[in-house]
Structure formats: structure tokens, C-alpha cells
Amino acid sequence: MKQHSGKVSDDCSEIMTRTRQAGQPSAALVRPGELKFSARDVFHCELRQRVDFYFSSTGLRPRDCPQMYLKTVIVVGWCVASYVPLAFVAGPWWFALPLAISLGLSMAAIGFNVMHDGGHRAYSAYGWINRLMAMSLDLLGGSSYVWARKHNSIHHSYANIAGHDDDIDLGLLARLAPDQRRLKIHRLQQYYLWVLYGLMPLKWLMYDDFRDVLRGRIGGHRLARPKGWDLLIFAGGKVMFLSLAFGIPLLFHSVAAVLLLYLVASFVQGVTLGVVFQLAHCVEEAGFPLPGKDTGRVETTWAAHQIETTVDFARRSRVLSWLIGGLNFQIEHHLFPQICHIHYPAVSRLVEDTCREFGLRYAAHETFLSGVASHFRWLRRMGMSGA
Numbered sequence: 001m002k003q004h005s006g007k008v009s010d011d012c013s014e015i016m017t018r019t020r021q022a023g024q025p026s027a028a029l030v031r032p033g034e035l036k037f038s039a040r041d042v043f044h045c046e047l048r049q050r051v052d053f054y055f056s057s058t059g060l061r062p063r064d065c066p067q068m069y070l071k072t073v074i075v076v077g078w079c080v081a082s083y084v085p086l087a088f089v090a091g092p093w094w095f096a097l098p099l100a101i102s103l104g105l106s107m108a109a110i111g112f113n114v115m116h117d118g119g120h121r122a123y124s125a126y127g128w129i130n131r132l133m134a135m136s137l138d139l140l141g142g143s144s145y146v147w148a149r150k151h152n153s154i155h156h157s158y159a160n161i162a163g164h165d166d167d168i169d170l171g172l173l174a175r176l177a178p179d180q181r182r183l184k185i186h187r188l189q190q191y192y193l194w195v196l197y198g199l200m201p202l203k204w205l206m207y208d209d210f211r212d213v214l215r216g217r218i219g220g221h222r223l224a225r226p227k228g229w230d231l232l233i234f235a236g237g238k239v240m241f242l243s244l245a246f247g248i249p250l251l252f253h254s255v256a257a258v259l260l261l262y263l264v265a266s267f268v269q270g271v272t273l274g275v276v277f278q279l280a281h282c283v284e285e286a287g288f289p290l291p292g293k294d295t296g297r298v299e300t301t302w303a304a305h306q307i308e309t310t311v312d313f314a315r316r317s318r319v320l321s322w323l324i325g326g327l328n329f330q331i332e333h334h335l336f337p338q339i340c341h342i343h344y345p346a347v348s349r350l351v352e353d354t355c356r357e358f359g360l361r362y363a364a365h366e367t368f369l370s371g372v373a374s375h376f377r378w379l380r381r382m383g384m385s386g387a
């Protein structure tokens with residue numbers, strides 16, 4: 001997939017010029033219902049130009065934002081401050097339990113804020129800084145190598161397309177998209193899936209990564225088996241994670257205590273990650289388009305597809321935006337994955353205005369809870385027979 005940096009490219013300028021010369025309506029004149037395929041291309045070009053202008057007029061940099069470096073110190077410090085007393089200090093359950101919960105939340109925060117931006121090359125203009133930030137996932141037990149393929153290229157290209165987007169495939173226990181097979185158990189999925197989200201990291205770190213690498217594919221998509229440095233980082237990351245999660249704590253605590261507290265931290269991390277990602281794509285307002293049967297192609301442009309399949313939430317909550325790495329602005333993230341999330345609130349105003357002018361629907365939940373309620377209703381609907 002072509003990566004979009006927010007910088008207007010030559011081909012985009014060309015499209016704009018040709019469109020205007022051909023007498024097609026400019027952005028401001030396109031009315032809802034008049035969209036054509038080419039007009040949607042113009043939408044993307046127009047939007048990229050506006051975002052480009054935002055950066056050139058304000059003098060802000062799309063990456064290497066000082067706030068991000070400060071944020072990284074804070075969330076990594078939070079994680080270390082939760083882990084060290086938990087691993088090295090023996091204490092009663094009321095001392096350990098809050099620390100395990102805090103550790104789970106801090107691991108999710110590193111994932112949202114540091115690793116995700118690094119993995120998308122949105123953290124810095126320097127490749128090695130992005131790589132370093134992305135590798136925080138290896139320390140947390142996941143594989144930055146597998147994630148780059150699974151998330152960056154598959155999820156971001158095929159968001160919400162059943163059979164392609166691995167993020168909406170939770171196996172037999174969940175039906176998240178209309179084109180997935182419904183089983184009787186799905187009638188209750190709106191109740192039990194929250195627990196399953198909590199168990200996802202365990203499956204991801206201990207099973208999925210190894211399965212994907214051994215098979216050399218993720219779902220129906222090929223995954224080149226890691227070699228050289230990639231293989232070393234994959235294996236080294238797993239060893240370091242297992243040492244941090246189990247090896248070191250077992251020197252100071254009983255097996256039962258280590259396993260129980262690991263499960264608590266992992267569960268909290270999983271529920272947090274699961275809910276944030278599901279609120280962006282698995283709610284009533286999100287579309288689940290399919291490729292045309294004859295053409296095998298999705299009949300929209302890439303940008304229109306991202307907007308159709310993604311929903312923002314709680315955009316006015318600065319605290320939530322800070323904690324979850326701007327992932328409540330998922331539309332902006334999907335359109336501009338290589339722009340640092342610090343800029344999403346400003347970019348969202350440009351995206352929403354441009355969508356309105358082009359007659360594209362821009363979906364956002366006002367609050368976090370309204371997003372949660374919509375996710376609950378979507379799960380209930382997908383679990384009903386005949387839905």
C-alpha cells in the first residue's frame with residue numbers, strides 16, 4: 001500500500017489541475033449525492049493540500065513533536081514505576097493488585113502512544129527512532145515485525161473487509177461483520193466478548209505471532225518469514241518479555257502469585273486495547289463493504305473507504321486523547337497514518353469540513369460511552385438470527 005505522508009505529491013497536484021481544467025466542480029461546489037469516482041480522488045487531493053497547508057502555515061512539523069518525546073518519558077516511566085515494585089517487592093494483595101492494573105494500563109498506553117506512532121513512521125523523520133519506538137512492542141511481548149504486516153499493511157489497506165482485515169476476525173466466538181458466519185453462541189456475544197478482549201494479548205503473544213511466522217501468512221495474506229535482524233528481534237523480544245513477565249518475578253514470588261498478577265495486567269491491557277480499537281471500526285455507523293463479485297475490487301477510492309469504515313469518538317476529551325494516543329481520531333489516523341497523533345485534533349477539523357463539502361459522511365460519537373453503547377448494539381445485532 002502506498003503510504004500517505006500528508007505531503008501533497010506531484011500526481012495529486014496533477015489530478016487537481018486536470019480536474020479543474022475539465023470543468024469538474026471544485027471542492028466547495030460538490031453537493032451530496034453528486035459524487036463520482038473521480039470527484040472522490042479530488043477529495044483526497046484537496047484534503048492533502050489542506051493538511052499540507054496547515055503544516056506550512058503554522059510551521060509545525062508532522063513528526064518529531066517535542067510533546068511526543070515528553071509523553072514517551074511519562075508513559076515509559078509509568079510502566080517502569082508499576083513493574084519494579086510489583087516484580088521486586090513482596091507485598092500484600094492490596095499492594096500488588098493496583099500495581100498490576102496500573103501496569104496493564106501503562107502497557108496499553110505505550111502501545112497506543114509510542115509503539116503505534118513508531119510503527120507507522122509517524123513518530124520521527126528518522127527511521128531508526130521510529131524503529132526503536134516500534135520495538136517497544138517486542139519488549140511488551142508482541143512482535144513489531146508481524147505487527148507491521150498485520151496492522152500497517154493489511155488492516156490499514158482492507159479495514160472492515162471480511163476475509164481480509166485480520167482485526168475483525170476473532171474466530172468462531174465472534175461475529176463482527178455481516179459477512180461472517182453466524183453461530184448460535186453469537187446471540188450472547190455482546191456480553192461475553194468483553195472478557196475475550198481481555199484474553200486477546202495472551203493468545204496474541206503466546207500463539208498468534210508464532211503461528212503466523214511458521215505459516216508464513218496472516219489470514220489469506222502472505223507474511224515473509226523473518227530473517228537476519230528481524231528474526232533476532234522476534235526471538236530476542238519473546239525471550240526478554242518472558243524473562244520480564246515470568247523469569248524475574250519468579251525469583252521473588254510464588255508461581256501462583258506471578259501467574260495471577262500477570263493475568264490481571266494482561267487482562268486490563270487487553271480490554272483497553274480491544275475497546276479502543278473496536279470503537280473505531282465495530283460500531284453501528286461503520287461500513288463493512290465487500291469487493292464486487294465480478295471485479296474483485298472495492299468500488300470506492302482508498303480515502304472514501306477509510307472514512308466509510310471508521311468512526312471517531314470523544315474528540316473533545318483531551319485527557320482521553322492523550323492517554324490513547326489520539327486513537328479516538330481514527331478517521332484522521334487512517335487517512336494520515338504517517339502524521340504524529342498530536343496533530344489529529346487540528347487535522348480532524350480539516351477532514352470534517354472537507355467531508356462535508358464533498359458530501360462524504362463523517363461519523364463520530366460525542367463521548368466514549370456513546371461509542372461503547374454503539375459497539376454493544378452492533379454486537380447484539382450481529383448476533384441475531386437473520387441479521
Ligand SMILES: [Zn+2]
Pocket residue numbers: 116120151156333337
Ligand atoms: Zn494504525
